[in-house]
Amino acid sequence: MASNRPAQSSSLTTDGTQPFAFTPRADDGPWEEWNPTEESVRPVRGKHRVAKQRGGGLARSSTVLGVGVMAAVGAGGMATAQSGKPPVSISMPDIASLTHSAKTFIVEDTGAEEPQGSATALSTVGLTTADAEAGSQDAGEALRARIMQQAESQQDRVALEAAKAAEDAAAKKASEAAAKAQDDAKAKAAAEKKKAEEEAAQKAEEKRLAELAKQYALPTSSYTLTSRFGDAGALWSSGYHTGLDFAAPTGTLIKAVHSGTITEAGWAGAYGYRTILTLDDGTELWFCHQSSISVSAGQQVSTGDVIGRVGATGNVTGPHLHLEVHTPGGDTIDPMSWLRSKGLTP
Numbered sequence: 001m002a003s004n005r006p007a008q009s010s011s012l013t014t015d016g017t018q019p020f021a022f023t024p025r026a027d028d029g030p031w032e033e034w035n036p037t038e039e040s041v042r043p044v045r046g047k048h049r050v051a052k053q054r055g056g057g058l059a060r061s062s063t064v065l066g067v068g069v070m071a072a073v074g075a076g077g078m079a080t081a082q083s084g085k086p087p088v089s090i091s092m093p094d095i096a097s098l099t100h101s102a103k104t105f106i107v108e109d110t111g112a113e114e115p116q117g118s119a120t121a122l123s124t125v126g127l128t129t130a131d132a133e134a135g136s137q138d139a140g141e142a143l144r145a146r147i148m149q150q151a152e153s154q155q156d157r158v159a160l161e162a163a164k165a166a167e168d169a170a171a172k173k174a175s176e177a178a179a180k181a182q183d184d185a186k187a188k189a190a191a192e193k194k195k196a197e198e199e200a201a202q203k204a205e206e207k208r209l210a211e212l213a214k215q216y217a218l219p220t221s222s223y224t225l226t227s228r229f230g231d232a233g234a235l236w237s238s239g240y241h242t243g244l245d246f247a248a249p250t251g252t253l254i255k256a257v258h259s260g261t262i263t264e265a266g267w268a269g270a271y272g273y274r275t276i277l278t279l280d281d282g283t284e285l286w287f288c289h290q291s292s293i294s295v296s297a298g299q300q301v302s303t304g305d306v307i308g309r310v311g312a313t314g315n316v317t318g319p320h321l322h323l324e325v326h327t328p329g330g331d332t333i334d335p336m337s338w339l340r341s342k343g344l345t346p
Contacts, residue, residue, distance in 0.1 A: 208343075209342070209343030210343060211343075212342055212343045213342065213343030213344060215258060215259070215303055215342075216257055216258050216303060216339075216342040216343065216344055217255055217256070217257055217258075217303050217304045217344070218255075218257070218339070218344055218346060219246065219254055219255055219257055219287065219321060219323055220246050220248055220252055220253065220254055220255065220310060220321055221248075221252070221253075222248055222249075222252060223246035223247060223248040223252070223321070224246070224247045224248075225244065225245065225246065225247075225346060226245045226246075226247045226320065227241045227243075227244075227245040228241065228244060228245075228336065229241060229242065229243060229244055229333075229334040229335060229336060230334070242324055242332050243286070243288070243322050243323050243324035243325075243332075243335055244322075244323050244324075244334075244335040244336055244346070245320045245321070245322055245323075246310075246320060246321040246323065246346075247318065247319070247320040248310045248319065248320065248321065249310065249319060250291050250309070250310055250311055250312060250319040251291060251309050251310065251311075252309065252310040252321075253306050253309060253310075254275075254287055254290060254306065254307055254308040254309060254310060254321055255304050255305060255306055255307065256277055256301040256302065256303060256304065256305045256306075256307050257277070257285055257303070257339075257342075257344075258277075258279055258285075258303050258342075259279075259280075259300075259301065259302045259303050260277045260278050260279040260280060260285075260300075260301065261277070261278050261298065261299070261300055261301075262275060262276070262277055262278075262295045262296065262297055262298065262299040262300075262301060262307070263276050263277070263278045263284070263297060263298075264276035264297055265293045265295055265296050265297050266293070268288065268314070269314065270314050270315040271286070271288040271289065271314050271315075271322070272288060272289040272290065272311065272312075272313025272314025272315075272316065273288075273289070273290040273291070273292070273293055273308070273311065273313050273314075274286060274287065274288045274289075274290070275287045275290065275293055275295060275307050275308055277301065277307070281328065282327075282328030283325065283326070283327060283328060283338075284325070284326040285323065285324070285325060286322075286323065286324035286325075286326070287307065287308060287321060287322075287323060288314065288321070288322040288323075288324070289310075289311055289312060289313050289314050289316050289319075289320060289321065289322050290308040290309060290310065290311050290313065290321075291308075291309045291310060291311025291312070291313065291319075292308055292309045292311065293307070293308045294306050294307055294308050294309075295307045295308070323335050325338045
């Protein structure tokens with residue numbers, strides 16, 4: 001059964017889109033074909049607005065859009081608005097002055113070929129005005145040469161600084177070596193001088209002792225040194241030996257060590273027969289354990305005079321001469337040191 005409803009139209013609308021497809025209700029009246037016109041179609045507003053599709057269009061950015069429009073119009077051309085507004089003069093910029101990214105957009109959007117061998121460098125950083133005017137190739141080569149020149153200059157500066165540092169280090173080392181050599185020379189000269197002074201002093205002391213030795217003499221001869229000053233033992237009441245023992249046969253002569261005065265001569269208990277010779281400076285020399293005494297108190301004697309003989313009187317274990325040295329203050333000192341100070345070597 002034929003229907004009086006119009007069949008669904010598959011034709012496109014005036015704006016190129018598909019018409020709405022729907023199924024009419026049963027109570028709808030007869031339908032007539034509707035062809036929309038510009039006056040009858042009202043613009044879609046609000047949330048149902050349909051975004052305009054982008055094709056591979058020109059307007060990637062405001063800058064590219066302007067460039068595209070200017071390219072379409074032509075250099076120095078005029079763009080006429082459809083709204084009837086007065087024409088606006090648009091000047092076409094020099095394509096060579098654009099950045100690389102802008103030229104890329106123009107090439108992609110317009111399909112034009114990028115100019116080859118442009119005379120303007122993409123960047124003029126580090127270039128002089130003369131380099132920029134020479135063109136991109138010459139300017140690039142000039143920039144490369146300038147960079148290489150700067151690198152070589154830096155390398156030369158580093159090399160000069162290293163050479164200067166090495167020269168300074170060598171000079172410092174040489175200065176230190178010279179200072180050390182000078183110090184060593186001074187130290188050597190000072191040591192030699194000190195050694196010479198010590199040798200001279202030693203010779204002078206030897207000479208003095210030699211002259212002094214003529215004034216002093218050893219107390220006896222043909223002897224053997226036995227007990228020394230400071231030796232410890234129960235044989236001595238003080239617990240240690242207070243003199244120097246010259247062991248010799250009984251009757252061996254005992255002589256005055258130096259000129260002086262006999263201040264005591266006689267028996268002295270554990271010392272046996274003892275003679276005390278007091279020198280001019282107050283030093284006392286004790287000659288003990290004698291078998292006989294040849295001088296008396298108050299007598300003046302000279303160096304080498306006989307004052308007694310070796311014996312074994314008092315607290316002894318055999319014949320010997322016990323020599324003690326007392327300072328003017330009464331202290332007992334080592335007879336060996338005292339004899340050596342007088343140029344004598346027992």
